Amino acid sequence: MASFFLNNLITKQPFDFPVFINKEVAGMSKDGRSGLISGVDSYSSAASLYDRYAPTLLGLCKRYCGNIADAEDVLHDGFIKILQNLGRFTPRGNGSLEGWMKRIMVNTALNHIRSKVREKNLFDHSTLHEVCNTDMSEEDDLFLKEMTGKITREELMSIICALPPGYRTVFNLYVFECYTHKEIAEALGCSENTSKSQLSKARSLLRKQLNHVLNKTTVDQ
Amino acid sequence: MKKEPHPIDEFFREALDGYQIAPSEEAKKAFLKYAEGILKNSISIKWWILLLPFAVLIVSIGAFLYLKNVRATGNDKPETYAQKELTKTKNNEVANLPILEEFSSSVHKKEVKQLTTKGYFKISMPIQTNAGSDKKSSENDIRMVMNLLTEEKQAKSIIPASSILPEEIISGQDRVFKPVQNQAPDKPPTEITDTIIKNGVKISGPDTSSVTGLIHNIVLPGPKATHEWRIGTGFYFSPELMFHTIENTKFVTNFGLEGQFCFGRYSIRTGAGISISKGTNQLLVEYNDYLGSYMKLDSMTFTWDERHYYLLPTYFLSSKDVFDSLMKLDDAKIIKRYTYLQIPIILGYNFIQKEKMSFGFRVGPILSVLLKEKTLSGTYDPGKKQVISINEITPEQVNLNWQIMAGLNATFRLSPHIGIEVEPFGKYYFNSVHEPSGGSGKPWSIGLRAAFFISFE
Numbered sequence: 134m135a136s137f138f139l140n141n142l143i144t145k146q147p148f149d150f151p152v153f154i155n156k157e158v159a160g161m162s163k164d165g166r167s168g169l170i171s172g173v174d175s176y177s178s179a180a181s182l183y184d185r186y187a188p189t190l191l192g193l194c195k196r197y198c199g200n201i202a203d204a205e206d207v208l209h210d211g212f213i214k215i216l217q218n219l220g221r222f223t224p225r226g227n228g229s230l231e232g233w234m235k236r237i238m239v240n241t242a243l244n245h246i247r248s249k250v251r252e253k254n255l256f257d258h259s260t261l262h263e264v265c266n267t268d269m270s271e272e273d274d275l276f277l278k279e280m281t282g283k284i285t286r287e288e289l290m291s292i293i294c295a296l297p298p299g300y301r302t303v304f305n306l307y308v309f310e311c312y313t314h315k316e317i318a319e320a321l322g323c324s325e326n327t328s329k330s331q332l333s334k335a336r337s338l339l340r341k342q343l344n345h346v347l348n349k350t351t352v353d354q
Numbered sequence: 355m356k357k358e359p360h361p362i363d364e365f366f367r368e369a370l371d372g373y374q375i376a377p378s379e380e381a382k383k384a385f386l387k388y389a390e391g392i393l394k395n396s397i398s399i400k401w402w403i404l405l406l407p408f409a410v411l412i413v414s415i416g417a418f419l420y421l422k423n424v425r426a427t428g429n430d431k432p433e434t435y436a437q438k439e440l441t442k443t444k445n446n447e448v449a450n451l452p453i454l455e456e457f458s459s460s461v462h463k464k465e466v467k468q469l470t471t472k473g474y475f476k477i478s479m480p481i482q483t484n485a486g487s488d489k490k491s492s493e494n495d496i497r498m499v500m501n502l503l504t505e506e507k508q509a510k511s512i513i514p515a516s517s518i519l520p521e522e523i524i525s526g527q528d529r530v531f532k533p534v535q536n537q538a539p540d541k542p543p544t545e546i547t548d549t550i551i552k553n554g555v556k557i558s559g560p561d562t563s564s565v566t567g568l569i570h571n572i573v574l575p576g577p578k579a580t581h582e583w584r585i586g587t588g589f590y591f592s593p594e595l596m597f598h599t600i601e602n603t604k605f606v607t608n609f610g611l612e613g614q615f616c617f618g619r620y621s622i623r624t625g626a627g628i629s630i631s632k633g634t635n636q637l638l639v640e641y642n643d644y645l646g647s648y649m650k651l652d653s654m655t656f657t658w659d660e661r662h663y664y665l666l667p668t669y670f671l672s673s674k675d676v677f678d679s680l681m682k683l684d685d686a687k688i689i690k691r692y693t694y695l696q697i698p699i700i701l702g703y704n705f706i707q708k709e710k711m712s713f714g715f716r717v718g719p720i721l722s723v724l725l726k727e728k729t730l731s732g733t734y735d736p737g738k739k740q741v742i743s744i745n746e747i748t749p750e751q752v753n754l755n756w757q758i759m760a761g762l763n764a765t766f767r768l769s770p771h772i773g774i775e776v777e778p779f780g781k782y783y784f785n786s787v788h789e790p791s792g793g794s795g796k797p798w799s800i801g802l803r804a805a806f807f808i809s810f811e
Contacts, residue, residue, distance in 0.1 A: 179389040183382060188374035195375060205381045212385050220602035247682060277365045289369050308363040309370075322681035336362045 179216060186231065187212070190238045192290075196305050197242035199294040203249075211241040239310055243320060246302055280343055283350050292342040300335035307332050413764055413776060584616040588807025590627065594781065596799040606631040606799065608696060614807065619714070621702040629694040629722060631751075637686040637734055638745045643678040644738035650674040677740045684739075689731035692751050694722040702763060710767050716777060717760040724753040756784040761803065771810070777803040 187208060194204035194211070214237050222233050293301060302321065306312040307328075312320065317328040590612055596604040610627020649671040656665040697720070704714030734744070761779025768774065783797045 176386070176390060180386055183385055187377045187382070189372070191375045191377050192373040201375070205377060208377060209381060209385050209388070213388060216389055221600070247680065274361050277361050280365070286369060286373055289366060290373065293366070308367055322679070336360065339362055339366070
């Protein structure tokens with residue numbers, strides 16, 4: 134009977150089963166925890182959770198992995214972890230669920246990157262000579278003002294994805310996850326100096342890529 | 355330490371804030387297929403939870419209808435003296451009325467047994483007629499008994515006491531008994547005494563003698579005496595589903611032996627039981643991967659080979675493992691089985707207490723003491739990895755905890771000494787390591803207790 138019911142759940146979506154999760158995703162109710170635990174016990178709730186958060190999390194995964202195929206793998210693994218551990222999540226206010234899910238995705242992505250590349254590949258020192266001056270704040274200000282409106286988000290994403298894995302990972306952790314160099318060093322098992330140098334090189338390369346895009350746009354015009 | 359803002363960082367952060375990519379349908383299907391497997395077990399458990407209230411509801415309705423039916427049957431007929439007496443004894447058991455007549459040595463005997471249900475009498479009438487006396491009198495006596503039998507048939511085997519015993523006799527008044535048609539007027543009246551004896555104690559006095567008729571003595575042994583107190587022992591089994599634990603939902607099996615002391619509607623229950631549950635001890639292991647090994651040269655010596663005129667080297671080597679310098683994290687789970695000794699002290703009160711069943715509530719504390727724990731999944735084996743540290747994410751379960759239990763109890767007596775109990779209950783755990791982190795509440799559980807017991811009065 135249970136399997137029959139389950140089949141119904143699958144084939145007749147959306148099933149009229151209490152989907153507590155919807156309350157939670159709309160903005161964490163006061164008793165979010167019990168709601169979440171109850172919520173993911175239904176198939177439709179899991180689907181709701183996926184539909185709501187998967188696009189954002191896939192964007193995050195792609196930033197780390199560099200390509201959509203790996204990003205979808207990470208998204209899949211991450212969502213399984215989320216589903217299995219949702220009962221352990223303690224809500225602390227609006228948006229904390231998304232933050233918690235993002236943390237899981239980041240950790241999953243880091244594990245994925247670690248499994249694919251070794252440290253020597255992750256932190257590629259061969260391009261060190263390319264970095265001439267990492268302190269380009271004033272120039273960057275002017276340059277980035279020029280860039281505004283001339284480049285799409287997809288192009289920006291592709292620029293990040295084109296970075297070497299080490300640069301990309303450190304840049305993502307530092308800029309988007311607001312990790313410190315110490316935290317990055319702990320997470321990646323490297324020294325703080327390595328983290329700093331990787332970030333610096335990442336910025337340099339990004340600027341170079343942005344410049345390239347800008348020139349291309351100017352020529353096209 | 356506050357970070358220094360960098361224009362490039364700010365530019366990318368702002369530009370890609372809220373960036374989304376729609377996942378492919380294949381990815382979604384793959385996830386939902388996997389999720390289905392995870393949720394399947396929990397859904398089947400939920401079905402059990404959903405069925406439980408229905409089972410309780412059905413049992414309650416059944417009990418209600420049963421009791422209602424019993425009451426309705428008991429109220430159909432007018433209450434007789436004997437019934438009043440039975441009511442006084444607060445017991446509805448069937449009375450036994452052996453009616454004995456002793457005039458002389460018996461010529462023939464008739465025995466009439468009328469089995470009745472509640473509120474009616476089971477009558478045993480050994481009838482002895484005097485062979486030397488008037489034959490008609492004997493025949494009349496027999497007819498009277500036959501009349502009684504006819505009444506019995508009319509009443510479909512259920513005869514109220516008032517239909518068998520004239521009210522005058524039951525009430526102890528002296529009357530001439532004239533139920534037989536052809537009784538000769540010149541017959542000496544048959545003496546009858548209606549001494550009513552219940553449980554061997556004379557209720558009405560012997561002065562109610564000299565009644566014409568057959569019945570000499572009415573002995574009312576009364577209902578079978580039941581003690582107000584009762585002790586019993588039995589075996590119980592109670593599966594239980596815990597919620598709000600560190601591992602979400604947890605299934606616990608309890609069974610054991612218990613003793614029960616009942617005093618009227620009140621009861622106290624205690625015993626010794628075993629509670630078995632599985633728990634996961636989650637570990638976070640930091641390690642360096644094993645990459646391989648090489649033979650390290652420790653030392654070498656040279657020996658002069660005189661025949662060939664060269665130095666002959668001897669190498670002393672030792673195996674050396676090589677580990678990755680990148681630290682990795684591993685999430686290890688060790689499944690353990692915890693066996694607790696449970697000592698309950700449960701107090702009870704029955705709202706409804708009948709001969710065949712009772713219905714009430716039970717409440718009381720339960721003490722659980724850890725007896726032993728057994729690792730089911732095997733301990734964590736790092737293999738050749740170089741373990742840096744092992745941290746416990748979820749702690750092991752505590753050695754001692756207290757719970758409070760409350761439930762509704764339905765007891766069904768299969769015989770005066772044997773019965774079964776069904777008891778849906780809820781428990782609240784006071785100090786359990788099952789509880790999730792964050793201090794957002796204690797675990798609680800629901801379950802169904804089934805027990806088989808033997809009682810001694």
